Amino acid sequence: MSNAKKLESMLEFLCNDVYEALSDNLDKILEYSGPGKLAERLTGLLQLAIQDEGTLLKPVINASAINSVLTILRNGILTDSEVADSELLVSAELLKYSLHRFSFMEDYKQYLYGCNAEEFRKLLIQWEADNSWLGGAIYDGAVIEPFRLLVMIACDIKKTPALFQSYSKILLLTAKLILNANGIQKEDQTYFAQLSKGLSEIEAAICQDLDAEAEQRSTQESVGSEKTTSQITPEESLKQGLRELNALIGLDAVKAEVTRMANFLNIRQQRQEMGMPVASQTLHFVFTGNPGTGKTTVARIIAKILYGYQILKTPNFIEADRATMVGGYIGQTAIKTNEVIAKATDGVLFIDEAYTLAKSGGQDYGQEAIDTILKKMEDLRERLVVIVAGYPVEMAEFIESNPGLESRFSRYIVFEDYHVSDLCQIFELMCNANAYQLTPAARGNLAILLNRVFTDRDQNFGNARLVRNAYERTLGNHADRLAMSSEPITREALSTIEAVDLPFRIITGMTGLIDLSNSRWRVNCPHCENETNASLPLLGQIVKCNACGTRFRCPWWNLDPDTVPGLSGFELYERPSDLNGYDIQPEEATAQT
DSSP: OOHHHHHHHHHHHHHHHHHHHHHTTHHHHGGGBSTTTSBTTHHHHHHHHHHHHHTTHHHHHHHHHHHHHHHHHHHHHGGGTSOOHHHHHHHHHHTTTTGGGGTTOGGGGGGTTOOOHHHHHHHHHHHHTOOSTTSSOGGGTOOSSHHHHHHHHHHHHHTOSHHHHHHHHHHHHHHHHHHHTTOOOHHHHHHHHHHHHHHHHHHHHHHHHHHHHHHHHTTSOHHHHHOOOOOOOHHHHHHHHHHHHHHSSSOHHHHHHHHHHHHHHHHHHHHHHTTOOOOOOOOOEEEEEOTTSSHHHHHHHHHHHHHHTTSSSSOOEEEEOHHHHOOSSTTHHHHHHHHHHHHHTTEEEEEETGGGGGOOSTTOOHHHHHHHHHHHHHHTTTTEEEEEEEOHHHHHHHHHTOHHHHHHOOEEEEEOOOOHHHHHHHHHHHHHHTTOEEOHHHHHHHHHHHHHHHHTOOTTOOTHHHHHHHHHHHHHHHHHHHHTOSSOOOHHHHHEEOGGGSOGGGSTTOOSOOOOTTOEEEEEOTTTOOEEEEEGGGTTSEEEOTTTOOEEEOOSSOBOGGGSTTOOSOOOOOOGGGGBOBSOOOTTSOOBO
């Protein structure tokens, strides 16, 4: 096995193990942010990784892994203070099968299929100047050794140092290969010894911490051991909450309502700081909307914002449902509900499908849970925010069924179904997160498919969950197509989604792809709103406005149906913003006009 394949194999196993540990414990990850755990600058990266139920966790882990390899390669190359061509050549060859892990980083996509020695030099220079979380400019904002920190979190969750031992093997192998590239010098030996010693010391510290935790767990009180207390500061929590809110796809009305609340809390805080009286406000929410519209994600964001303005003492977020609160015999429900509320105190309690608590019928104890919640909302009115969520009709009936509920919930947020353009961008985000690229024909056909899905929707419309199902079926079709191909399978083929891979069968009457070679799409510049139209090859590509020079990605959901003969079931659902280009690019981005 070549060194490049060996490195990729080791990275694959370790990244998968780290992902398995972290993905099963998303609610615990933020315990490791801020001073007193690992590093403050890691907080933003962790927040990004866990948003939208961990959609970006895997690509963050993959990119972090390459960050560690690049760190070792850079340090190894510079041990003798000069960059030799042989070192660049070995580095480029070593990363031949692993650079796809940087697909999460938009600026590095040109290197995803490997690079030569000169291209690696450019990659290293670019990375060293990159002050984003996963860049190499650690003095300007990049996270210090993010993969090591993620591995250490995984070790703590799994209660074993084995993952860090695998991490050490990867780093030491990489160091050996790069140090051998130009002949071992005294400086190289010193560097390798220091690296090996440092990793051994960290491993020993992990083992010591795990042993200490094992002892502590045996003596902890049960309630105290379950309570989650994040050490993130209110200021950082507020920044993260607002940043995550703005990063959400679609949900314009929801963003506006949460921003309105944030503005109110901002003014309220300023009045408090100036010694002025502040009005008492009820901050309990009712979220209504179909599944997959981001209700849980927004509830988490609200918890961060409320903590940020110090309305609550912690960003603690506890998710509950009927099963976690309602018991099977008299007296059990009050106990279970009080336990859940105790965990949520000083934070947010989110109750999904809350209307199921009001089930009618003999020997149902849901009303006992409702009564317990209402009492605690009054007793803990300064320490607890309750958010209830569910389908619109059922939630309306639920609130109206009990005067106590109507009086305590004064803020209502309606989560509309994701629009066609939102569904398209969610699908694209999932592709980008896992190093898949959509061809223009795939984009055009996918937009038609999702338009039909949106047109035919009912109250059970799955929104983002439906898109995830469509995405997973697409990957299955893609794998089947490549497996049956008689042609050699290239890296490009492994990462390219063709139109034939799309799951057309989810729509009645759609049997396969549509020829869009002569079709046109409506486009507005997001800066000057200059109107134009685009042909198939430009969909999703970086384009440049002829009027103002702004560079952006060409939207691919605004099909002019008159340019597709015989198209049926397609309806125009255009909001003003849908016509605008998206993902505005920096000036230096290469663009088509």
